[in-house]
Amino acid sequence: MATTDFIAAIELSSSKISSIAGKKNSDGSIQVLAYAREEASQFIHKGVIYNIDKTAQALTSIINKLESQLNNSIAKVYVGIGGQSLRTVANAVSRTLEEEGIISQELIDSICDENLEVPLADMSVLDVAPQEYKIDNTLQADPVGVTGKRITGQFLNIVARATLKKNLEHSFEQAKIEIADLLISPLVLAKAVLTENEMRSGCALVDFGADTTTVSVYKNNILRYLSVLPLGGNSITRDITTLQMEEEDAEKLKLQYGDALYEEEEGAETPATCQTEDGRSIELNVLNNIIGARTEEILANVWNQLQLSGYEDKLFSGVILTGGGSNLKHLEEAFRKQSKMEKVKTARFVHETIHGFSDVLKKNGTQNTLLGLLAAGNENCCLQEIPRPAQTATANSTADMFSNDEELKKQEEAARIAKLQREKEERERKERERKEKERLEKEAKKKKKKDGPSWFEKTFNKLSNEIFSDEDMK
Template identity: 80%
Template sequence: MATTEFIAAIELSSSKISGIAGKKNGDGSMQVLAYAREDATSFIHKGVIYNIDKTAQALTSIINKLESQLNNSIAKVYVGISGQSLRTVKNTVSRVLEEEGIISQELVDAICDENLEIPLIDMSVLDVAPQEYRIDNNYQADPVGVAGKRITGNFLNIVARASLKKNLEHSFEQAKVEIADLVIAPTALAKAVLTESEMRSGCALIDFGADTTTIQVYKNNILRFLSVLPLGGNNITRDITSLHMEETEAEILKQKYGDLLYKEEESETPAVCLLEDGRSIEINALNNIIEARAEEIIANVWNLLQLSGYEDKLLAGIILTGGGANLKNMETVFHKRCKIDKVKTARFIHNSIYGFNDVLKKDGMQNTLLGLLAAGNENCCLQEVKPTPAANVTPSKSVDMFEDDEALKEQEVAARAAKAQREKEEKERRERERKEKERREKEEKKKKKKEGPNWFEKAFVRISNEIFSESDDIK
């Protein structure tokens, strides 16, 4: 049976493109109805799309797989945006009133609009996380209705390179997939994984991805800091390949034998693991490589937490998620390196998610995708207007089937309006294509006229002149 109401979301990460569809139940839980994924290692690096054609092909495949499982068409999808260049930038905007008065919504809106005019070089503002407003000497989360003479708005702008959003939109446009909304993937993950108490008390969410590690800091239920570190689990895997093996085998060894606090047992022969080609590698040597790169990543994360200015205000501690968080003893090493008492791993999203548990909830690697699904609020099913069946009427008398049914009348009007709109759009499209064709032909003629005759025409004229010139000499 076809599913007619669902939310669809797509995550584009460094290792894969994942698609999901599900519906929200009345009790707040969510039922996952479809899931699909495609490998993205060859055309997405550190969250940035480098090959639009291959990305579009993968998106088309994802949509086809989801539609097959849903037995229905997808009209639009929610899309997560992230990447190496994603970060937060602080900005303040102040206004001084002529005399003390009540802060209005219009004034707050004007301050918010001015914040968006912040000058950025090769960057664009993707979203804004409003901080507290300072009215005279007092701080207010909601300034509307408060009396004062001077108001200062503190803003945290989430920015990224302009090409990040541009390439993403071009990929979906080429795949002919409509975007319902662009969602900041890290913040969607935080809303799904963190509790209200953790966000209020102060916490840092560390998402260990394949090529990047994302750091977010929350305090008083407000995002205070966001930055993306260009290091992730794949860096550890590539380091292991220095032991002369392929990345796929290195990833398996990392997951099976990786231990950040590995200690060799006292024995005459060291513990070893066997490779596919029959060679043996000491587990101690393997973990020395893993530990070195993991220590580097953790040290950089701690530096960014110190840069945020909230390293001593994290009462709820550090919450780890993502595939890299599955390394054995990651919590202990984080605790030792950062001197923070509370460190835990949030492997699963809220327990109100049902369906595909073996794929989505086993290691926390799909938490961002589930967060994007939870962020959606519009039906993504393609709604088709079906013709209303004709009523049985006697031939001797013409009956208006819409006479006593207002709902049917509205459906008929909507169907006619939709048809007229489609015909109008199709006519406009053909007219644009005609004008574009004429424009290209004119430009081509101008170009040929400006360039003059090509080499073949010049050669033909030169040879013809020589032939006729020789004929005149003979005469």
């Protein structure tokens, strides 16, 4: 049976393009109706699209897979946007009033507009996370109606390279897929895995992806800092390939035997080993020395970002780890050792109950962002086609088969009104074009009259007069 009410979402990450369709139930659970994925490592690197043609082909393929499972067409999708260049830039805009007065909504709108005009070289503002407004010497979350003489709006602009959004939009245009809304992936992920208490008391969300690691800091329910590191789980995998193996085999060894804080068993007569696909034996301490070294580097960079945020000592809910890379054994202990922070834990999706594809989607937290995109959507993404009312004609009368169906009558009326509106707009467009053409012709005639005959016309008339003079014609 065809599904006619669902939300569809797509996440473009460095290792894959994932898509999902489902709906949110009244009890807070999520019903997943369809799921599909495509490999993306050949045309997406660190969240940035480098080949629009291949990305468009993958998007078309993935939509076809979803529609096949839904047995219906998809009109639009929610899309997550992330990538290595994503980060936050703080900005402040101040205004001084002539005299103390009440802060109006118009003044706040003006301050917000000025914030968007901040110059950014080769970067564009994707979203703005408003912080507090400082009125005289007092911080206010909602300044409208408060009295004061000087106001400073503090903003956190979420920016990225201009090509990031442009290439993403071009890929969807080429695939002929409408975007319902572009959502900032780290923000969607935070809403999916963090609780209200954690965001209010202060926490850092660290998302270990394939090629990037994203650090988001929250305090008082407000995003305070966001940064993306160009290091991820694949960095560890590529290091393991130095043991003379393919990346696929290295990934398997990492998942099965990887340990961020590996220690040899005391009293062991021979070193513990693991077997590769081709039958070779590799000592676990050799494997995990490689894994531990790269993990330590990534965690050191994460801790450095938390220090740069200025909130490292204000995170009363600690650090929450998520993403595929967070499943590395003893990663929590490794970060405690690196940062000296006690509160470190691994997050799971907030919606505990997921019906359908739960084994795939809840496994290791690799699909938390995708589930977050689904939870953030609020519009039906199904292609709603207005059925044409069928009529049966007789010799003397015309019978309306849907005379008792009020819903279809409403749809018919809406379709008729939409058609009339389109025809009206088309007539107005043609009329504007006609008037514009006439205006241009009149201006051309006036200009020609004002400038007089051209050099060619003057020369031609002179020669004509000489050849066909009055004397010759007598």
